[in-house]
Amino acid sequence: MISAESRVRLAAKARLRFDRKSSRYMLLYPERGLVLNPTAADVLQRCDGERTVDSIVEELARQYGHERPAVEREVMTFLQTMADRGLVQAVA
Amino acid sequence: MSGVERPYTLVAELTYRCPLRCVYCSNPLDYGRHRDELDTETWLRVLREAEDLGVVQLNLTGGEPLVRDDLEVLIAEARRLDLYTNLITSGIPLARERLAKFRAAGLDNVQVSVQDVSAKESDRLAGLNSFEKKLEVCAWVKELGFPLTLNTVLHRENLDHVADIVALAERLGADRLELANTQYLGWALPNRAALLPTGEQLARAREVAAEARRRLRGQMEVLFVTPDYYTDLPKACMDGWGRRFIVLSPDGLALPCHAAHTLPGLRFESVREHPLGDIWRDSAGFGAFRRESWMPEPCRSCERRGIDFGGCRCQAFHLTGNAAATDPACRLSPDHHLIETARREAADAKPARFLYRSLRGVAAERQSS
Numbered sequence: 505m506i507s508a509e510s511r512v513r514l515a516a517k518a519r520l521r522f523d524r525k526s527s528r529y530m531l532l533y534p535e536r537g538l539v540l541n542p543t544a545a546d547v548l549q550r551c552d553g554e555r556t557v558d559s560i561v562e563e564l565a566r567q568y569g570h571e572r573p574a575v576e577r578e579v580m581t582f583l584q585t586m587a588d589r590g591l592v593q594a595v596a
Numbered sequence: 597m598s599g600v601e602r603p604y605t606l607v608a609e610l611t612y613r614c615p616l617r618c619v620y621c622s623n624p625l626d627y628g629r630h631r632d633e634l635d636t637e638t639w640l641r642v643l644r645e646a647e648d649l650g651v652v653q654l655n656l657t658g659g660e661p662l663v664r665d666d667l668e669v670l671i672a673e674a675r676r677l678d679l680y681t682n683l684i685t686s687g688i689p690l691a692r693e694r695l696a697k698f699r700a701a702g703l704d705n706v707q708v709s710v711q712d713v714s715a716k717e718s719d720r721l722a723g724l725n726s727f728e729k730k731l732e733v734c735a736w737v738k739e740l741g742f743p744l745t746l747n748t749v750l751h752r753e754n755l756d757h758v759a760d761i762v763a764l765a766e767r768l769g770a771d772r773l774e775l776a777n778t779q780y781l782g783w784a785l786p787n788r789a790a791l792l793p794t795g796e797q798l799a800r801a802r803e804v805a806a807e808a809r810r811r812l813r814g815q816m817e818v819l820f821v822t823p824d825y826y827t828d829l830p831k832a833c834m835d836g837w838g839r840r841f842i843v844l845s846p847d848g849l850a851l852p853c854h855a856a857h858t859l860p861g862l863r864f865e866s867v868r869e870h871p872l873g874d875i876w877r878d879s880a881g882f883g884a885f886r887r888e889s890w891m892p893e894p895c896r897s898c899e900r901r902g903i904d905f906g907g908c909r910c911q912a913f914h915l916t917g918n919a920a921a922t923d924p925a926c927r928l929s930p931d932h933h934l935i936e937t938a939r940r941e942a943a944d945a946k947p948a949r950f951l952y953r954s955l956r957g958v959a960a961e962r963q964s965s
Contacts, residue, residue, distance in 0.1 A: 517705055517743035517771050521678050525602055525650045532652060532680035534705045534745055534772060537604065590771070590817045 506557060506583045508576075510594040513553035518591045520548055533591060547579055548586075553595045557583060600838075600877050600886075602650030606679075607657060607843040608639070609854070610667075614660040616686050617723030617952040618711065620749055620784035620791060623659060624858050628955040630847040636666040638867060640673050642844060645872035647677040651842070657684040659846065668697050675702025682707060682745075687733030688726050692740075695733070699740045706737045707745035707774070712753070713760040721753065723952045734768045745772040750801065750823075751784075751791035752942070758801040762808040762818070770816055775805055777823035781855050781910050786951045792942040798826055825935055829900070830907025830923035837885035837909060842876060850875040852882055855910040859919045885909050890920055894928040 506512065514520070518533045529545035531538045540548065546567070550560045557579065565575040586592035612627035624630075634642075643654070654674050661667060662685055674681040682705040683698065695706075708730055711718040715727035737744045746765045748754065754761070758775060765773040777798075778784045778791050793801075805820035812818060824831045834841045834853045843851040848866040851857055857864055864881040865874075876882060884890065888901060895906040907923025915924045916931045924931040 515743070515771070516741070519680055519704060521652060521680070523650075523652065530652060532704075534680075534682050534707065534743070535605075535653065535655070537652060537680070587814050590814055593814075 506580065506587050506592075506594055508556065508558040508561075508580075510557050511553055511555065512551045512557060512560075512583060512587075512592055512594055514548065514551050515591050515593050520545070531591060543578070544582060547582060548592070551583075551592055601840075603646070603842045603876060604651060604840045605653040605655065605842070606643075606646040606651045607655045607841060607854070608642075608661075608670075609658055609843060609845055610639070610656060610661045610664045610670075611659040611846045613663045614658060614686070614953075615663075615688055615724055616660065616726060617954060618749075618783070619721060619723075619787045619950045619952060620751065620778045620782070621953040622779065622782040622784070622854050623953070624782060624855060625786075626858075627659075630845055630849075633664075633846045634844075634848045634867070636669055638848065639666070639670055642867050642872055643670065643673050643677060643679070645867075646842065647679060649873050649876055652678075652680060654679040654681045655684055656681065660686055660688065662686075662688065662690050662694075668694075668701050671698055671701040671703045680704050684747075685709070685733075686722070686726065687730045688724075690733055690736075692736045695736050696740055699742060703742070705745060706742045707747050707772075708734050708737065709747045709749070710761075710764070711748065713757050713764050717754065717757075721950075731768070734770075738769045743771040744768065745774055746770040747774040747776060749776055749778055750793075751778045752793040752797065753791070755793045755797045755801045758804045759808075762804070762812075765816065766812070772817040772819070773808075774819045774821070775801075776819070776821040779823070779908075779911075780825065781908075781914060783951065783953050785914055788938060789941060789946060790950055792825060792938055793823075794943050795826055795939065798823070824907070824911075824923070824925035825938060827925065828927040830904045830911075830925045832904045833908035833911075833923075836905035838876075838882040839886070839905070842872070850879065850882075852885070853908075853910065856881065858910060859913050862919075885920070892920060892922060894926075895922050898928070 521530050523530045529540045561576045561579050565572040612623050681703050684707045687708045710730050711721035718727040719725050748761050780788050809818040838852045843854050848868045849864045862881040865879050891906050895901050909919045912921040912923050913919035915934050922929040924934045
């Protein structure tokens, strides 16, 4: 489970790539890929194994000028979905 | 917009050579006619042209890609182009030092096939003593920090072993397990009577895989690809003809799928003579079954036509003689009885008699085990 204190990183099999055709980031993994919306890309670019989920929320709330609770809900839901798909991991 | 979408994946069939002789190999039966392999320079150019077209995924496959001595160079160029590169291999022949070089060159993922969970069965299906070596290669893959995909092609002889295959994948630390039921094309079609499972077998295996998927969620991805002989709906073959994929044959033909060059009457161009982008956009072969204008009924008015794209053109041809027919896997196909007959025959268990992959193409060998 992903918690606010989790330090998160991309799974070994996943890699971010900027796609100049769509001007979006893609998350690539074996035989598949996700085209990311800008928010998703902002989150995943910060999944470096150093930052906690909490600090990612903090940064994005500031960057977007949005209320923190709303950003937190969105980021947590997204990261848990990605973790369930094996694309993001909490660092032990 | 030219109306032609971008391709996302280049399947580079670097060679049809392979030390294994798997009875369900997807290479064409006449693979011996395509022995004039592209050189390194041409492959490097093709990678650049593919990336320029929009390709982001590169599958290095074959045959056995390891028999090419320029893999390191191709991987390095793919990495420079920021392609996600997946090596699809039997693991033979490979030394740990060479695998470490692939890692340094930027290879993203390694997919190793095992034919079954015991050396005896696995080696019988592969026609080569290879199982123990494969396990060693899987261990190297993990030691060197690669993600590991374990792949097993499923059929009548190993479907009852799916629980053990899952356990093996867990023991090897696989990140992904691909349980792919045999597609009855290439060498698998003449071996269909020996390979096609029963519906009961398949249902049990699917349940085992589903349980493993739930239990291993977030830890190991468990994929189970159901054979279209039992779905009553056609598969979205290649996500649609000429829509997402380019397959490049060892001798340079750009194809919409692995077996498109086995279809009569279609012309496919070689990257030796044409830039990849020109072929993708303008080739008559790529255009033949693109979009919907080629579709017969019941496909043409079917609400699923944008989901399954009419199924597999090669299966349609190899079962009915007409590549433009509705895939017989579809319950709405007038030829669906061909599939139903094959299922009934699968229910009457017969002793397996395998046709092993070989250059001669016709040398049936009886199993003595």
